[in-house]
Amino acid sequence: MKRSGNQTLIFDNVHVASSAGVVGKKEGEGPIGQVFDYIGMDAHFGEDTWEKAETRMQQMAADFALKKCNKTKDDVDVVVAGDLLNQCVGSDYSVTPLGKAHLGIFGACSTMAESLIISAIMTDGDYANRTLAMTSSHFCTAERQFRYPLSYGSQRPPTAQWTVTGSGAFVVERMPNPSGICITKAVIGTPIELGITDTNNMGAAMAPSTAFTIRSFLEDTRTAPTDYDLILTGDLAEEGSRILIDILKNENNIDISGVHKDCGLMIFDKVKQDVHSGASGCGCSAVVLACEIMARFQRGELNNILFIGTGALMSTTSAQQGQPIVGIAHLVQIERR
């Protein structure tokens, strides 16, 4: 039995072999800029389009992650990847040169968590020895696809978030009775929408699903927020984090405020870097987890955390047709053993 309660999956054999993150210039200038494996000089990463730059970031993150655990692409059985671009082209073109089996996924900004969960299932269950889990986002590709041409210079409301230019990659491997940093449990997210149609307020759209996922996990495992060193959400930013804490406190009598952090509030300096409500994008939680959080694990500052990737499911077409934004939140427990 690899499940506990209604929602929680249990893994006994999943080791995080390594992780890496590649970011853009603005991210490199932020408060945790020193932890990333590579900081681009501009938005292009040597490529002639922003979309190819996003693919290049994924390839670099994968290379760094594989080198850190002394592996090559030949040691990888399956690549689990996806991104925000239409038809996931950031990932489609990054995985192809690897020449490995590929599961394409779409979870919007929850993709890093979803790829870690599928990687954990495959390695824990002995369907793969080793996977590469990765994702990316790019401010310029996201702006032009989802919003306006960059040169238009449109104004942004205070609830708007700034898409991170960055890619994170993890090498996940099967290790019976593992030691070190392990993925030990997970909750696959349940999509929830409560009528939010404002595409400049993703945090509010994602918070209810995030609350549902966290509550489900705590109920299934009969644990409390204080049992964890950190409850880390993906990119709820200021508005969404406030709503999450409110929902859990007022509707579920669960107080996470003492241990909660949000990747969207860690990567930029909100005042100096003018990012309004905070950061967003698949790359946001991916690089914060891959670099900042994994470094804290390695320094012994963290031993047991919950990482909840948060995603807003929608497209420009669905938004223009007045459809509400669906939130989803996938949870991964990461422990040192």
Next chain:
Amino acid sequence: MKRSGNQTLIFDNVHVASSAGVVGKKEGEGPIGQVFDYIGMDAHFGEDTWEKAETRMQQMAADFALKKCNKTKDDVDVVVAGDLLNQCVGSDYSVTPLGKAHLGIFGACSTMAESLIISAIMTDGDYANRTLAMTSSHFCTAERQFRYPLSYGSQRPPTAQWTVTGSGAFVVERMPNPSGICITKAVIGTPIELGITDTNNMGAAMAPSTAFTIRSFLEDTRTAPTDYDLILTGDLAEEGSRILIDILKNENNIDISGVHKDCGLMIFDKVKQDVHSGASGCGCSAVVLACEIMARFQRGELNNILFIGTGALMSTTSAQQGQPIVGIAHLVQIERR
């Protein structure tokens, strides 16, 4: 050990509980029109946009599939779904009312096979008791997203394919030592691109990856094409099927011509229905497998088949930037036990 050779996954506990397919008017008028569970009167399925119609088809297919095995959504642990629309909105909005854990996937037209593989891994490995695997495509949503406004009436070259309006859904369940129709093996596809940039020739872009997947499976299992009642590809259509058979025969000395069929050549009457090279779309292989092929299994006409979902990974942006089309092909072995 749940693997054989380099690529093949082995499942001992995966039962296909039921399947269903919902299609549009043109598909209902085709040569296998009588097998579908529901045929729409027009492109709208009672909704005010084509995109919502695509979502509605998925919901109907899921309802039919659940009813056929006397289950409700409450009996489902995880919904694995994706589609061709930007950010998979066809699926995002179909899964939300189910209120169940959801893994969003993107495999272009290989999505039905990818969702069956992830469902098989989850149920075989005891991470879920029962999953719902589904996908869809819609001629009108695909045309306006990928090509031209429908009212423009652009000409199509002979290699072009016609996107199926349809949705297929499968209920996959854990059953140790299963009897009945089972998913017994799978190969996760390896993305391959050989420089095809013609978005009106998807078959050619997908054939090399399809050949690689079939060859890998036959090598891993030490079997020959004649060991199977049917080798069914997703939507290579005429051009892609010819290339697939050529590659396997000339480069690998494997002759599948006696047992090969392509869903893209089964759903429409090529001459009477004017579909050029054949059909395509996530819905194409989904509804052919869910209705026509499963009915043949139930009638005892089929006992052991290989289903290979074929996908072309690209977006309008990648095509406009001159990037080649990446092919991917996921294989599922379905057997009666």
